[in-house]
Amino acid sequence: MDKKGEKKDDDEGFVPFQGLEKGIVLQEKRIFNETPLNPRKCSQLLTKLLYLVVQGDKFTKNEATEVFFAVTKLFQSKDIPLRRMVYLVLKELTPMSDDVIIVMSSLTKDMNSKTDLYRANAIRVLTGITDTTLLGQIERYLKQAIVDKEASVSSAAIVSGSHLLRTTSTDIVKRWVSEVQEALQSKHPMVQYHALGLLQQIKQHDRLAVSKLVQTMTKGTIRSPYAHCLLIRFCSSVMDEDSNSNERGYYSYLETCLRHKSDMVIYEAARAICNLKNVTARELTPAITMLQLSLSNTKPAIRFAAVRTLNKVAQTHPLSVTTCNLDMENLITDSNRSIATLAITTLLKTGSESSVDRLMKQISNFMGEISDEFKIVVVDAIKTLCIKFPQKHRSLLNFLSNILRDEGGFEYKKAIVDAILIVIKELPDSKETGLTHLCEFIEDCEFPYLSSKILHLLGKEGPTTTVPSRYIRYIYNRISLENASVRASAVSALAKFGMKLEYLRPSILILLKRCLYDNDDEVRDRATLYLNLLLSSSNAASTNQTDSNTTTSSLSLSQKLIGLEFVIPIVNLEKALIDYRKNSNAANKFDISKVSTTSAAPPPKEKEKGVASSANALSIETRGKGETQDMYVAIIASIPQFASFNLGSLFKSSKPLDLTESETEYVVNVVKHSFPNHVVFQFNCTNTLNDQVLEKVQVKMDVSSVKGVKIESVVPLESLSFGGTAGSTFICIKRNAINSDGSVNIITGSLQNTLKFISKEIDPSTGEPDASGYEDDYQLEDVELTISDYVRKTFVPNFQEKWEEIGDEFEVVQTYALSTMKTLADAVKEITDFLGMQACERSETVEKKNKHTLLLSGEFLGGIPVLVRVRMKLADGQGVQVELTARSKNDDVSTAIASAMQ
Secondary structure, three states, X not given: OOHHHHHHHHHHOOOOOOOOOHHHHHHHHHHHHOXXXXXXXXXXXXXXXXXXXXXXXXXXXXXXXXXHHHHHHHHHOOOHHXXXXXXXXXXXXXXXXXXXXXHXXXXXXXXXXXXXXXXXXXXXXXXXXXXXXXXXXXXHHHHHXXXXXXHHHHHHHHHHHHHHHOOXXXXXXXXXXXXXXXXXXXOOHHHHHHHHHHHHHHHOOOHHHHHHXXXXXXXXXXXXXXXXXXXXXXXXHHHHHOOOOOHHHHHHHHHHHOOOOOHHHHHHHHHHHHOOOOOOHHHHHHHHHHHHHHOOOOOHHHHHHHHHHHHHHOOOOHHHHHHHHHHHHHHHHOOOHHHHHHHHHHHHHHOOHHHHHXXXXXXXXXXHHOOHHHHHHHXXXXXXXXXXXXXXXXXXXXXXXXXXXXXOOHHHHXXXXXXXXXXXXXXXXXXXXXXXXXXXXXXXXXXXXXXXXXXXXXXXXXXXXXXXXXXXXXXXXXXXXXXXXXXXXXXXHHXXXXXXXXXXXXXXHHHHHHHHHOOOHHHHHHHHHHHHHHHHHHHHHHOOOXXXXXXXXXXXXXXXXXXXXXXXXXXXXXXXXXXXXXXXXXXXXXXXXXXXXXXXXXXXXXXXOOOOHHXXXXXXXXXXXXXXXXXXXXXXXXXXHHHHHOOXXXXXXXXXXXXXXXXXXXXXXXXXXXXXXXXXXXXXXXEOXXXXXXXXXXXXXXXXOOXXXXXXXXXXXXEEOOOOOEEEEEEEEEEOOEOOOOOEOOOOXXXXXXXXXXXXXXXXXXXXXXXXXXXXXXXXXXXXXXXXXXXXXOOOOOHHXXXXXXXXXXXXXXXXXXXXXXOHHHHHHHHHHHHOOEEOOOOOOOOOOOEEEEEEEEEEOXXXXXXEEEEEEEEOOOEEXXXXXXXXXXXXXXXXXXXXXX
16 A cells, blocks of 8 residues: 555554553643633543543553543533533542542532433433432432423433443332333423433333333323333234233234334334234235335335335235335445345345346445445345245356455355255255355355365365365365365365265275375374275275174274264263273274263154253253263253254353242242353252143243344243153253454343143043143243353463463453342352352461451463462441452453453
8 A cells, every 4th residue: 555545544543642642641631620720621631531531542540540530520511512521521430430429519519409411410410420319319300300391301300310320220220110101291302202211221120010011101192202212112012922911902903003104113113013923914905005115215214114014024925025025126226335235135025927037137246335244135135036936956056156356354255155955955956056156165265164174075075076076185285285174174074975975985095195295284193094994894894794793783884973963972982081091902993883862852753842851851860969060961962953053162150049949839040051152041940739740841042132143942841740840941041252352252132931832731530631721921030141150160280370371461450349248258159150260279268357368270271271360358337349450362251251240
């Protein structure tokens, strides 16, 4: 790039405070003491402080406290912009500094002042820094503020209530119901919106109360379009959760909202109707009509929302969307390429075979102009179209092959490869065409994972094609040109050709012998193993043996070891190897043929039912004995539904966490199993009622509140017998271990759960359940995904030595106040359990009453070692003050561990 271009880039990325030094900024705080104050200079300095905080600069406890008290002197200023900045800075510095209670008097004064701006901002800051004990002193003012005539003050109080509801102040906020209901009658749209949201949050754990609230509000006088949108979402949620709800009344409300004067309400209602469970084509009609009208809206956002919703509906009700095809064809030339992409992919789902070629030409024109996210949408639509119209598979596969050569990220290329693999699987006639395209792709593939995946497919499918030898060159090129992991995959693929095709075996043996000199252990070991297996197979086949069973057995064993039909459970093989190392003498070789191929899996007919019977049998057998990691591995490995997910190695299993009280009719606990890219939830259920049998038992998990995860599979329990018999149902969710920007993806949050089942009464006279039952559900406690699910304990013999070895390059320091902790011992247990780490050097034992240092070690998911040093001080009446320092070799991991207790 020339100098002129570099200069232009620098100008575009200019940041006013770039290179700002914390020390210089802290020295400037003396201007807060000047008389008279200079509001302009003070505002600029406050902006610099906010910039440092947002950028993640570390303020020590003393620095934060000094700045905090310096800023409080600005309360004497009457300058409105400066006062706004003061409120922002105080809110950001509060978690870092001590003795923030001192500023509460000034904030309380502002909360009761005559200036509405001061009142609203003071309420937001005050509720953000106040703990439960002090909140009671200002509760009266907050309740008055909720019903205040000034909208900004009322909204500030209501929104603060929403934030407090997520902390330990739940009971106090629940006492504000009457004031919130009064605010709900406000004529101001934003106050009404906030009041409805807080009222639902207060009642969210009482399903009947929420249902009554929604039913009342749908008949009420909601004026705010924002509140209408919120009510529509609540209405949809109630309809989804309660099959016995007044669905007709709720649907009528949604249909009424389609005629609202606000575009956002119309769209929200249409989207809600389209997302209803078991919605019929007749019920969809009014929503589709409104979405069709929105396609010609002058606002791009409305057009985008409408076409995206129609795109989703087309997956389940393509005929209902067909009426919009003419309008969507007009969007193909839309200046917004995202809208054009969705329009074309929707047309691909709803169009006829004759329109495919025309649409493909239009797609080719703008594929280079859209982002990878929308390219993936196009690829998914083409995959569906290919399976829908098999006669078009050649042209569609050619299109996928062409875009596979274009520039793009990993997720985009993976989506194309997966699409081709699915087409090959679904359409046998497309196998050779698809394999040829994939072979051309790996000649210039920058992603080792995709190369390895394609090589595995070549080894599996290549030998069954008409001319298998054509693929040998592509595979061997990978051994010459790629990294170690791809070379190892290529060696395995060659071995499969050699095992299945005897006429190619001599050539394969020559190629494998060249791999014996590879500089990677894995490649050499695989080549050595496969050479010996192929040679032994050749010798067994060529030797004139009278016992043909011996020859067959030798060939069969070689095929299993090469991976063509490996049926030995990994758990059995691992156990056999451990026993061999412990008990064998040096003269005896390990004999894999003696390893049992029998697993705890159920008979085939039970597998076909999709029931986790094997897992239940194993979990029931081990439950009560204290399930170990190996037992959990066996349980999950026996579930056929998980076989296609490539879960990988089990990293950690949590302790069973109760989701119900022990004396309830249905007792449920959960064990969280963490894998590299998945989390498996094992719900252990007990039916304590002796007059009921439960069938099709499963847990419905709501993951909408946690971004970055999706449910991969739900494994129901076919039957849960009466009389205290236990069984297990499973849910597998997927999370990406690495974000698109390369950072470690650490997902935490709360997941709501409901136990769903069909209840059948037991006939006392016969002891048999009724032929027909009824659907029922049972609310469970939320399951929390926490940082401890990604960390397991490790032993460190010398903590200080390991601490220095890791270094401070990615050190992160955070300070906390554990106000509810009465002793240091309680704080030690709380922190150790919360982080899921191992206490080192007997630091779990507290010797001094007022001060203690806790040392923790662990391993983060992905094999990243992490150490934590926690310095604690017991302050009278303020709980335990904590300084937590985390070190690892990854900045994302250190930050996540240090910030976990916020």
